[in-house]
Amino acid sequence: MTQTAKLSFPHPPSRPGVTPDFSYLKIPKAGTLAVPDVKMSVEDAAPYAHGLIRVLDGKGKAVGPWAKYLGDTGSAEILRRGLRDMLMMRAIDKRLQIAQRQGKTSFYIQCTGEEAIGCGFARMLSKGDMNFPTYRQQSLLVGSDYPLELMIGQVYSNSMDPLKGRQLPVLHSSREYGYFTVSGNLGTQYVQAVGWAMAAALMKDDGIAAGWIGDGATASNDFHGALLTASVYKPPVILNVVNNQWAISSCTGFAGGGKATYAERGLGYGIPSIRVDGNDYLAVLAASKWAIDRARGGDGPILIEWLTYRAAAHSSSDDPSVYRSKREAAAWPLGDPVERLKTHLILKDAWSQERHVQAEAEVLDEVRTVQKEVESHGTFVDPRPMPPADILRDVYAEMPEHLRRQRQQMGS
């Protein structure tokens, strides 16, 4: 036999100057999947792991069993709030990205195109539940009514920052709002979510945990540790994979995406797994409600792959035009979450183009006002010194002798 082994390298949907090709994704029609029992076993999960839960069809109509399942949760009122959440998220991203460009902060990360996921999921959670987010899940905070001044303060690292400027912008933390302190290291928090959920079960406190991870970071070790321990102990945890097709410049193929779905990865661990159109706010609400009910009800862990697209740059340090076509976002087959929800509400006569434009202006105004107030406490172009000794606080509950000596050396 002659050796024909050759290495294979994943291909992205596009490179600069190349027409985007998303044909590796099979997009089923909206409304085709039934709503399974919340007790769904892994054996019954295959169609949900290969398929895609979708509610909004191409025209913006809510169709199929998951639309019905939503019931009151799909009311115009709730959906308008959802739309407002997403507009708010987009306004925050826009304003803070500009602030970064103006040198007012060091760094920013937008979640453009992915707003529906966090905004919708958070609305289905209860007080006491805990998210273990990545840097791109700030939409969970918006969907939890996290005070805008804290959210913006964190990004400016000034005296309004609840984290005292210790963390990189967007690495928020809020126990009260169910947002675990975000790590800069990818993957690590996925298994911490499992631990939190185990504690919730052991302490019988009625809470659940939600782990969050990007498609790229599913490659990290702790993704495996999380799926494995969740499958062994079956705590009330929802393991979310936000598959936005890119990890900085690497396409999702480098995390094994494109061959099997990420939801199928879950099946291999014996974890029931579903795949959801993450750009469809109604699908997000429906699937979140179902999964959260399931987890809270004691039916064990579940994995949700959210199919979406990272429309913006990876971060303020990134320029995606160097590695992908500028036309990719437009070619993305699941569209834009804001546009799709807006179309649906207009179709339902519960919204209008005029009200939309007005709402956009309103949220932008709200953000701008808070931003101004926060900026008055200092920005990177107008920094207000903080006492250096703050660096040494909270390293331990009580400051040990050697840190006291260091504080002295600081002269403070």
Added chain:
Amino acid sequence: MTQTAKLSFPHPPSRPGVTPDFSYLKIPKAGTLAVPDVKMSVEDAAPYAHGLIRVLDGKGKAVGPWAKYLGDTGSAEILRRGLRDMLMMRAIDKRLQIAQRQGKTSFYIQCTGEEAIGCGFARMLSKGDMNFPTYRQQSLLVGSDYPLELMIGQVYSNSMDPLKGRQLPVLHSSREYGYFTVSGNLGTQYVQAVGWAMAAALMKDDGIAAGWIGDGATASNDFHGALLTASVYKPPVILNVVNNQWAISSCTGFAGGGKATYAERGLGYGIPSIRVDGNDYLAVLAASKWAIDRARGGDGPILIEWLTYRAAAHSSSDDPSVYRSKREAAAWPLGDPVERLKTHLILKDAWSQERHVQAEAEVLDEVRTVQKEVESHGTFVDPRPMPPADILRDVYAEMPEHLRRQRQQMGS
């Protein structure tokens, strides 16, 4: 909703005094699975990942398509050599376990019950292929005709030890015999096997790599890293999972076994995966041949789950009667590999009880003779000092200044 989330804990097949129950394992009949094309895709692999490739039926007859596939490889001559390999392995284990009990070495690990896997797999490999074994794959060395005095010398850590006593007994190393230096850390070498296979493809040298891991160690991080990178780059690597039901005192359920098979774990990564009766020497030969042909032919990685049973203690430091019924091995539904092959050969009129007894005596004698010779170079009860400075050799290619200073301090 009231909280009903409760943690789940895996159950072993037995505990001391409890009747063993292997009903979590569905054992299909021998001969039921077809031999797929070596180019089998992951979509077609499901029956092989859920099912079990078996050749020998309950009476010891070779049945079904995989028996036919074996062809000349299933000749009486080859099978008799296989039986001899397994007897040899068992004799080595027996003698060295006794030597450990006599204090002649510090530690030993037997592979009783799992001999067919390594003995058979190695016979299908070619020169230049490389195994990345765990501590329990010494049967690969027997199946590669590794010199007995080296194998035993390593365990005695004396001047006959090719590794100069540096490594714990059974952590062999031999480039020539395709046995990568074994690590005491679980899992690490699985992904190294992927790297070796990538090099083989890049250097176009016609070789393949075989990673080995225990069921318990599939829980380790590098299991994930290996499956993922194998699925991304598709190098000629065979990822073997030796599922022997136990990891020291923990049942395979703690590694997620029992829910999905380990082979199904592979499917979740898009890797074609098969499950094989590891106590059936003919099935081992057939599946190894098929998988090795496939890998060498350039059709990418494959995962093999070998279903077997750890009949002996975990190691010489372990006493399994504390955590499992003494009757478990007897209750194991796939029997004993030596007995099964012997029965088959006798059924075929290619072997007899007398020849078997004689062969057992012969190999025991061979081992005893070599063992004696090796022991004459020193044992733990009769140690021969080695120069302390040997400790500092091979830390680097050239000994740096600070190690020279330490050598001086040693006074040697």
Added chain:
Amino acid sequence: MPSMTMIEAIRSAMDIMLERDNRTVIYGEDVGYFGGVFRCTAGLQEKYGQERVFDTPINESAIVGMAIGMAAHGMRPCVEMQFADYMFPAFDQISQEAARIRHRSNGDFTCPIVIRMPTGGGIFGGQTHSQSPEALFTHVAGLKVVQPSNPYDAKGLLISAMEDTDPVIFLEPKRLYNGPFGGDHSGQAIGWKQHPKGKAPAGHYRVPLGKANISRPGNDVTVLAYGTMVHVAEAAVKACGIDAEIIDLRTLLPLDLETIVTSVKKTGRCVVLHEATRTSGFGAELIAEVQEACFYHLEAPIVRVTGWDAPYPHAQEWDYFPGPERVTKALQQTLEA
């Protein structure tokens, strides 16, 4: 006071904390039903049930990762790494996560976990059952690092660690589990029954973190040691008759520098011992601090007696181990300098 081996003392600490504080959970590889490969948790699952004491998959990173999540929620996990050598996959969770949760969240979340691990050589375990990685932990701000040298301290320190609200690395010198060990590997091991520190109260008590213990007062030279090396130092000093002051550090981070400095200022000489490899071992940190604080009192260079800069060998274990002869030589050299 009942006699206890180190193993029994450690088990007793966990038993008491399981009893007193229902936030306590104990887990790790083979820790539950079996009671741990060194038997430190034997009987605890039977006594407290599977929800309090349980087995885990072989994934050290997940063991610590889960503990962080549990601790953030409000529990008090005390987890075992089967050997310190196997903590490396968890080093990311330990150093980048556990150590920083409090700081980076400005106290919004905390991480009260204890990570126990058998450390050091002496059982012919070769390079992956013998390592002493304490120096690595002491480089991580936010961790506490403890290493007891006897049952009394082990129990009291472990209780303190389990009551602490910061993450604590608890290193257990495996060579001491069943008896003190002065470095004479040829002779019989002496059991803890014969040792004064082999007795400990049956109930709850604390040995505070961050406080060293002068295990032998003396005037001529200060010996800094922890774990097994405390006993090696004692044996060496006893044999050679040098009037050394032996300080058992007990906690490496935060370090009880005061006790150390007071001693070195008195003796004017210092020898530092550890089993870990020499370069960038914790001995380096000790020397750096001592020479800075005691420069004008030092009459000789501070020397280190450590493991060699090589993987821990299997057969040549006792050529590697920094035994009493090497310690004695270093003491003499320091006194003659």
Added chain:
Amino acid sequence: MPSMTMIEAIRSAMDIMLERDNRTVIYGEDVGYFGGVFRCTAGLQEKYGQERVFDTPINESAIVGMAIGMAAHGMRPCVEMQFADYMFPAFDQISQEAARIRHRSNGDFTCPIVIRMPTGGGIFGGQTHSQSPEALFTHVAGLKVVQPSNPYDAKGLLISAMEDTDPVIFLEPKRLYNGPFGGDHSGQAIGWKQHPKGKAPAGHYRVPLGKANISRPGNDVTVLAYGTMVHVAEAAVKACGIDAEIIDLRTLLPLDLETIVTSVKKTGRCVVLHEATRTSGFGAELIAEVQEACFYHLEAPIVRVTGWDAPYPHAQEWDYFPGPERVTKALQQTLEA
């Protein structure tokens, strides 16, 4: 000689080795098509193809694990950790595997790999884009640890590392990528074009591993530094006019102790600098060795100027960084002692 930034110098070394030795492969996260988040590998995939230069999944442990397998087979992988902060998941593969393959197989297998990683602060990266983990590597026997401070050295050292047959950790001070940096973060960054070491031969040359460089000769005090801190030391010395001898270590393991000892015996005083946290940092090792070798020549305690024992903060980056004022103060203190 052409001008080069640190990035260009590093890229040039890899380019040359890809050209000269077909066993060379280069890979890591975003290293292939994109050319690395710091652009160190820009253009190399285009030039040498996907089989020589490629992207990887986000799994640092697998990146190193694959390299070990490839290297054992006979290749020469040079891999990138996107930030030194992300090497922790790979620390097991680095310290327990790569470092020991040769020793434990008695030379039957070897592990010639280079692991590059950007290190240190200075870009407002917060606690996970600023760390300096060099001390951890120097505690591992079997590794070599290198950190250049300028383009000329970076290129020559990287070529030596890639030609070495042992595993080499190659730490790249990210603050120096685009220009030298003396600690004045308020001012304009000066490009490498203006710096004498910002020129390097276009072709192949080596700077040997294990040899320090006296970057500024002097008589009154020896400053031991590496990476960014070399420039901070130079700036401080220039400003305060002290006649310090600054030694740029270049290789931390194996250490060029001879050069250090010769200098300290001459000056009688020593200050040690690094950006990493203080406790158990590499400075401790330097002090331990220097005080032992130069005890009778020392006229003052050796002091360290380091990062504080806390996570690297985002906003207070420059309160954390051991800048020229702190260095100057330490020099003065040492001279006055």
